[in-house]
Amino acid sequence: MKQSFLIKYGEIAIKGKNRYIFENALVDQIKFALARLDGEFEVTKEQGRIYVHTDGEYEETIDALTKVFGIVGICPTVIKDDTGFEDLKKDVVEFVARHYEDKNFTFKMMARRAKKTYPLDSMEVNAALGEAVLYSFPETSVDVHDPEVKIFVEIRDKIYIYSDEIKGPGGMPTGTSGKGMLLLSGGIDSPVAGYMVAKRGVTIEAVYFHAPPYTSERAKQKVVDLAKKVAVYAGPIKLYVVNFTDIQLAIYENCPHEELTIIMRRYMMMIAEHFAKADGCLGLITGESIGQVASQTMQSLMCTNEVCELPVFRPVIAFDKNDIIAISEKIDTYETSILPYEDCCTIFVAKHPVTKPNLKSIKKSEKKLEGKVEDLFKEALETVEVIEVK
C-alpha cells in the first residue's frame, strides 16, 4: 500500500441514520470506480471518515475518485502510528520536505486532537510543529490569517497528515435517491440528462429504442458506448434495447405524417414507463429542452407528458444547446454523441412536423392504431434485450 487518501464528503444531507446510507453508498461507489484500475486497494471507514488505501497509479486514482458523486474533496494523506511527539515532528517535517519542492510559502498548522488522551492539546501541537517546520525550512513563514498552505495533522488512534485537497464532483452518491429510467438516445442531450440526475444520487436504468433494419447495429453500439461513459459516473446501468420498428411502421402507415414524431414519442414514453414501473423506478428522465426541435415545444412536451403516470424529469429543460455540449464534453460523451449514425426518430420524420400539436387531434389520430398496435406493443415488451452496462 503506497498511498492513502482522505475522502471528504458533504455533511448536509447526512443527518441521523441517513449518514450510514450515504457513507455505505459512497464506499460502494468508490469501490466500483477503483475496481476498474490496476492495483490493490482498500476502502475503510474509520471514526466517521472514509479513507482509500491503494498501490495503484496516483494520477489514475485521483482521476477515478474525481468522478465519484458525493466526494467533495480528496486529500492525499500520510498515515503514521502514534510513536510519540518527537516522531510526529519528524514526520511532519518529512511530509513538508516531500510534498513541497519550493519551500517559499506561508503556512498554518491545523492540528486536531481527536484522541483526548494525547499529552498535548491542539494549540500546543500547532505551536511545536510550526516551530519544527520553520526550523527545518527557514524559507517558510507562518501566516495564520491567509496561509498559502494549510498543514492538517489529525491525532486519532493513528496520525493523519495532509495538506492538499483536490476538488471532488460533489453531488450525492449513486444509490441514495432511488431509481430513474433514462430514455437514452444516441444524441448529445440524453447522456447529459442521465449524468445530471445520477449526480443527485439516483440510480440510472436506461431504455433505447431502435428500428432495425432502418437503424444499424453500430447505432445501437453507440448507445451502449454512451451508457458506458455515463456509467463511469453513475455506476452500472441496466439498459433495455427495445425493437421499435413495427410500432413506428404502424404509426407511419396509419397516422398523419406531421404528427408522427409526437405519436412516436408518446409510445416511447409508454414503453419506458412499463419497464420503469416493473423495476421500481420513481420517474422517467429525458434530454428534452424547450424549443430545441419541433417535438420539444411546450405544446409537444405537454402531449408527450400526457401518457405518463410517473413524473418525467428533464434536467436540461432550460439549457441552451451550448451549455449541454459543455457538460457532454466534460463527461466525455460528446465525441461519441456526434458520430453520424442514423436515429430511429429521424428516419420516419416528416418534412413539416407540427410544432403546436393539439392533444385532441393527436388522440384522434391514435384511434386509427386501435386493433393494430396492441400486439406490436406487447411484442416490443416481450422481445426486449437487456444489457448490463458497466
Ligand code: ATP
Ligand atoms: P438527444 O440528443 O438526447 O438524442 P435530441 O435533441 O435528439 O435529444 P429528440 O430526438 O427529440 O431530441 O429526443 C428527445 C428525448 O427523447 C431524448 O433526449 C431522449 O431522452 C428521448 N429519445 C429520443 N430518441 C430516443 C431513442 N431512440 N431511444 C431512447 N430515447 C430516445
Ligand code: MG
Ligand atoms: Mg435524438
